[in-house]
Amino acid sequence: MTQVSPLPLLHLTRHNLGHGDEIVLRDVDVRLHQGERIALLGASGAGKSTLLEALRSALHVAHVPAAWCPQRQGLVPQLSVYHNIFMGRLDQHSRLTNLLNLLRPKSAHWQTVATLCEPLGIASLMERSVEALSGGQRQRVAIARALYQGQALFLGDEPVASVDQHQASELIQLIHSLHLTSIVALHQRELALTHFTRVIGLGKNNEGHGAVLLDIPTDGLTLQDLDCLYPAASSAGPHSPDESTDESTGEKFAQQDVSQEHRNAH
């Protein structure tokens, strides 16, 4: 049987990404295909949000719709959980519908949102204002608002950072059950290996510049292969016993070289 290649969605090529005059990531060359589950990894400040923003805006220009779950959530604290989730589709309704819904939610909209909230464990909180929620509950509301957008592609900037590993795993599964393609920035490396098909890892290259260090399938990848993205972990982390007592840069570079063999395998 002939194998059908996955549909290309985007090719972000030879881009320096940053803010103002500051370049955060050099020579970014990333392709996205339909059906991929991409985990974006890297230490804090490595440029995950910067890359996600660039992908988001390139997708917009290419007219590829994507659900978006931002790191800062962007929820309106004074409004109810229901209203915050409904905001995910404001652009799909007329202004009048949006205004009326603010005053008196239509039962059909309410029901749709309730159905989404059920697996997220926030159905009983739909009338509560967001300011009265815990951090983890707010995170679920932000995810629900992105799910409510009803797109095939999900972009999330650390959407499961405020919940424990078990809950994070369930949330990622839910996101994946509703989206064909996903690109998610994460700090939990284990989740990247268990729930995603590909890892894009950001960090400093040998010249000390921010760059894409890894772009590889997760198949066969180990936690140790990811240590090069986290300089502290590669010198002292629990996944690199060989290096835990030796902080020599030689050891560190040896680890980087292993991972760089896989680089840009896509």
Ligand SMILES: Nc1ncnc2c1ncn2[C@@H]1O[C@H](COP(=O)(O)OP(=O)(O)OP(=O)(O)O)[C@@H](O)[C@H]1O
């Ligand atoms: N709006 C901005 N203006 C100027 N510099 C910025 C802006 N946003 C981020 N930066 C800088 O860009 C670099 C990368 O930040 P970014 O938020 O992309 O990293 P990150 O990997 O998402 O970090 P974290 O895991 O902490 O969220 C950092 O040095 C940060 O200070």
